[in-house]
Amino acid sequence: MDPVIVVGAGPVGLALSLALAAQGVPSVLLDEDPGKDETRPARTVVLREDTAALAERLGCKALRHEGLQWSGWRSMRRRQLVRELPLGEDSPEGDPSPAPVHLPQHALTRALRDAVSAHELVRVAPSSRIDTLEQDPTGVTVHTREPNATWWRGSYLVGCDGARSTVRKLLDIRFPGRTAVERHAVAALRAELPWPGQAVLHRLPPWRTGGAEVTARPLPDGVWRLDWLLPPRGELVTPDALITRVRDTLAGWCGETPPYELLDTGVYTLHHRLALRWRVDRAFLAGDAAHLLGALGTQGLDEGLRDVENLAWKLAQDWHHGASDVLLDSYQAERRAAVASRLRAADQSLPILRGGGGLRTLVPGSARGHDALLTDGHLGCGPLGAPPSYSHSPLAPPRAEAHTSVGTPPGAPVADVRVTAPDGTAVRLRERLGQGHLLVVLVAPGTGVWDRRHWKTAGVMPRLAAAVDALPVKGELLVTESYPGASAHTVLLIRPDGHLVASFGGVRPRELFAAADAVRGGAVRAALRSDQTAGIN
Template sequence: MLEENQHNTDSDVTDVLIVGAGPVGLTLANTLGLAGVGVLVIEKLDRIIDYPRAIGIDDESLRTIQAAGLAGQVQAHITPDHWMRFYTASGQCFASIEPRTDEFGWSRRNAFIQPQVDAILYEGLKRFPKVRVLLGQELQQFAQTDSGVSAEVMGADGRQRSLRAKYMVACDGGNSFVRRSLDVGFEGRTKPNQWIVVDVRNDPLGTPHIGMHCDPERPYVSAALPHGIRRFEFMVMPGETEEELSKPENLAQLMRKVVADPDKVDYIRKRVYTHNARLADRFRVDRILLAGDAAHIMPVWQGQGYNSGMRDASNLAWKLAMVVKGQAGEALLDSYEKERRSHARSMIHLSEVAGDIFAPESHVAAKVRDTVMLALNAVPPVKQYFAEMRFKPMPRYEQGVVLHQSATNNQGARAPFEGLLDRSGNTPLSRLLGLMAEKKDSLLGRLVHGLEAPQPSPVGRMFIQPPVLTSQGQTLRLDDLIGLSFAIIAWGTDPCHGMDDAALAFWQGIGARFIRVMPTGQMAHPSPVRESVLTVGDAQGRIKDWFGAQTKSIVFVRPDRFVAALASPQEVSSVTHQLARVLHAPLPSAKSAARSLQLEALA
């Protein structure tokens, strides 16, 4: 079946061709659609996948969906503050991940059912006249030149179709045809054991959160999901097969570990899968880019496969939009790999470590894990470290569209393990932690090594998203005021003050938002600013606290909400000129800038 979900047209020429209608391709298409970019999505299946896959969505992904304008609909299908608890074989909890922070505007860990969110992303594309989806179309071959990409696709009826685009993004999964055709390496490892996933309706347990039961005889997972769905995952032991485990009597034996009466369970599906950890050698080959599972796949233990793909979409969308619209040179796309590949590697590493802790290779290793983790859990700073999920490596871009030289020289605070890893300590715990730190490649050493590192500069890291008060008295999330734009945000002052004509015209030319933040009490008597500057109140004092930790009072925030640079009011022009260079974007001449500003004043 060929389905064109909206806006029938005979044209198969577009700005961006996306291969694959999974969550990454759909998110990318929605974000590009909001930016006014022409998009064609092709999918070899005749419908988007409707069986459950990912079950964990984090705050960064929800922020990405918010940027695509669909967060309100998605919110109806998530369970916020979804905690993860690890249990020994005897049922004793040795670690509990309970993050309660919402610095990015959403709870850090959330449960969801992927097909429900995918359907919202798919339907969201109907908003855009320049976005089309062709289902039941399999990519057969493609080629690229200096000016674009051409592709041949075939429908289920055998009919061929020729497509052309300026750029192509491969979101076609771990077995990506595009990546293999480009001969891009995909190195990594596959865990020898498999897992059987069992999804059920009418939750037979009804308890919230996720339980990671580290039973060395057969580790298993029990996860509560929205709408009364529960997922169980059991390790497939050596010699077992999917066919054997799926037999009613054997499945009942598995389920007897977790429910009182296996015969009364309302099954949705059963599926066996293998854990892979792979990373593509390259994320860009000229006009073709890889995203999501086509660029990296990782074990499920921290729920980062889905979320890493969403980070790809968020990072790539605004860059593609700027390049396609002529606002930046195509060299900007090089920053996609520079920024995303190293963090994807870190998330693969975290997922592998979590899997090794959950299911070690021997009973002896499991006993050591239980003993050490229970000891660590008794230390308040360590317990807090795990509970708040501080071990998760947040993206921090060292290269790309960032200006570290403009950042504050803050040394940052030491992490909560200060002193605990001191190998000269006299307590048994400090000696144990010191030994673990020395053995970086050990099971637990990989997890705790480096926890004393100073907090880095905010440049290259995601900016916070607290609620703000508008001049109309509304309380909104900050991103909802910015939209898919750069933002120049200042504490208490006009961020445009001191900008030369070229810098001001540059930001206006690419649709940047200028935002002044002040205490809510001052909103009644604000000092004058340029008409284009939006003044908001700091509803909870979080933005003041953020700026209070810096030595600069103006922050340049990218469309994906990462901090590109910091500046003092007297540095805004020079920082703008530097950012224009790393964006490969031309600054207007002094004459054209002055003319542009005159026209703005007349308008």
């Protein structure tokens, strides 16, 4: 079968090729640029817990070496501290708050490129800009213009080519939404601030050039990214004006302007847009080609990486075994609905948070309510930032009597508990994701202290192992000591992207089979396949 054609070699396109390769699917990565990425310290990305885990699984070592996991979150209004929240290991016991990872985007892109270059299933074609896209029942054919003019053949095509996506235009897909939702001035600098390792949000700072809001987000080696919210249609920000903002802000936080090294500056505008369709036959959209968001601290790259994790296992299922249209259509149904919900939450919050003045400023507790909304966006919580739940997915099995409730609702991401793998090693559950097969997890207290050779053949294990072997798609059986809200002998069925399909009270082979059949979208469609095995010129 032909490889998957991935158009665009930004972080989303690189991640998709790696995610496909991890599941044994070859890809051709068409890179419009020569393969060199611009170094911009002021252009950074914030990855939440789930997307950071995905990047690490794909071989991205930059998170540990060039990223910084925030130790805390601090929000202020005028001269008052509104909230201080420890994150990660510093969180209060019993109430952990995930700590985002902050790193320069060029560092993430470079690390993903390094991982791609070491993978034999990914072929990168630099300076390859497509100008023609044709589809037929067995695959997709595209043409790239000079200097590397050629025809490429693929089983599927995914457009990860950004906001001005050529793929989206060739597919004639509309991209409606709002323009210039927010404008920010940004600076990357090295300095000593009073809150090392903590991200800071300061609303209505008391100095003259503070504006409505300024954020400071730490990076390694004493580097900070500072963002100032600008009026939607204000004057151009000159270099001198930006330097004044930097000096006033540092003086406002430190008492006087400390020594600092300015590394990079810029001004950027955020838009909110959502493509009307994410799939046209064998062509798909992902990342900025499918959606633009980013106001109120939300992160568009987070959603792009979630697109990758959702789509990769579905394409891999079809590439290896064939798939129903229900499975392939579910990518648009799940991901477009999730991003639409995020955009809707941001659009509803913007008038409240950015309207300013009026009675809202006099309502008791309004400042704290505004702070909670902004905290959600920046830290990846609530409707503005939490990982999506696919509770209304077309892949969700019908509710059955055998189903039981656990701490994770069906369709939501599972908790990252420790599990015992088939080879007897103890790993985190997230480490078993992204391999193209379902996970079946048995909750069995005490297995951590028993000899594995005894419990593997005792109790419900033999019957459950037989049920897993009989599933309509490949499954992996794991065991955990405990899971939030689950009693002993609860069985969890988990999708390859880490979302819970269903949980059962005990071993229920028939119901387990039915749920696995639902998550693969039912019977495989009768699909024509190309006789070509390479399809690469």
